[in-house]
Amino acid sequence: MDINWYPGHMAKAKRLLADQLSRVDVVVELCDARLPYSSRNPDLDKLLAGKKRVLLLNKADLADPAATSAWLNYFRAQGIDAAPYSASTGKAKDALAVIDRAAKEAVERAAQKGIRKTVKAMVVGVPNVGKSTFTNKLHGGNIAKTGDRPGVTRANQWVRITPYLDLLDTPGLLWPRLDDQLAARRLCYIGTVKDDVVDLAMLTIHLLQDMLKVQPQAVMTRFRFDNPDLRGEELLEAVCKGRGFLMKGGVCDYDRCCAVVLDEFRAGKLGRMTLEMPVKKARLTIPGAKKDDENKPQEENSDGED
Known part of the structure; x- marks a missing residue:
């Protein structure tokens, strides 16, 4: 069973994502906690190089807790800031704390100049890992369109989460050749x-x-x-x-x-x-x-x- 699927809107979404990177302080990558390796896009490493980045193992409420713990240790051993989360059942404050920690240096640099910084965070990941559900959780309402199928989100959408945090919900991105x-x-x-x-x-x-x-x-x-x-x-x-x-x-x-x-x-x-x-x-x-x-x-x- 040979599997390949890379619809045209993903190539456009990748270009739009790259265009927004200069405006972003933190990248929040979501993967599925049941498949923490397979549900990560390997192209993101190159695309997001140099950006402060956190990895959330979303849908952790559906995954084996012991396995999730093993994956967290695995990622942290590679220097990746990783945490478990459930966009459907978790608390917004837990995700906000992860973003705040990742943005701490940028916020402190701005404070030294007398500026109270509005952090801009980008949410990325493959289709159907819960990016829009995550955005809605932090916003406290259904501002981002969601669905249980890939391709629901087709364009970037900036969402004001707090007076000092803006979140960019992005379309799911696969890579052109699914060699694995x-x-x-x-x-x-x-x-x-x-x-x-x-x-x-x-x-x-x-x-x-x-x-x-x-x-x-x-x-x-x-x-x-x-x-x-x-x-x-x-x-x-x-x-x-x-x-x-x-x-x-x-x-x-x-x-x-x-x-x-x-x-x-x-x-x-x-x-x-x-x-x-x-x-x-x-x-x-x-x-x-x-x-x-x-x-x-x-x-x-x-x-x-x-």
């Missing part, structure tokens, strides 16, 4: 890539298999089957029968099955779950990844199946 197909597939799990450009049956099978590696009992309980060793189409069939996704004559309704499995994972209905962990060894064990890449994460409980 394992990461690309995982982006599909969280809805970063549009569902209609991928094979949903194969995507759902891979998601079920990945979830079974991490929390088999939660998956079997939710979808009502009892064999954790099922793979491929047999796994999809078991979910159809277990949840009653059947058409006339007992034929499996695979379309409904795929839609429900993806929706329930994205909504966190299977419990708190993280599908990738930081690298633990110098050599990598992810199937399909380059053997000499030391910076990619390991799969949780990887059994060597891709």
Whole structure:
């Protein structure tokens, strides 16, 4: 299943983002706490070089707390200012404290000149990691358009959060070539890539298999089957029968099955779950990844199946 999706508005959004960088004091990058490696755009490192930057592992309420802690240690060991957050259930003051800490030097420099600075922060990340929900949380109202699909935000939008903080909500950005197909597939799990450009049956099978590696009992309980060793189409069939996704004559309704499995994972209905962990060894064990890449994460409980 080869995955590539880079709609035209993203190239324009990247140019608009670059145009705004000179006005920004702090960049707030959001990733999905369930996929902290796969849900980060590698192009941002070059684009945002030299800017004060914080990384928020958003949707932390849907991720395994122990895994989130491991990821925070991993990022902090690389000198990245990282923190967990939930834009849907968290408190605005917690996110504001992170931004204030990141902007402290700029604010103090302005104060030395007798100026009370209005901090300008930019929110960036791949599609569907919760940037607009984050903006709305800090604003205290629905000022930024949100949705559970990629591409809802198509243009930059400045939002006044406090008298001394302006926030720029930006469109989600992917990179033109999704060379790491394992990461690309995982982006599909969280809805970063549009569902209609991928094979949903194969995507759902891979998601079920990945979830079974991490929390088999939660998956079997939710979808009502009892064999954790099922793979491929047999796994999809078991979910159809277990949840009653059947058409006339007992034929499996695979379309409904795929839609429900993806929706329930994205909504966190299977419990708190993280599908990738930081690298633990110098050599990598992810199937399909380059053997000499030391910076990619390991799969949780990887059994060597891709």
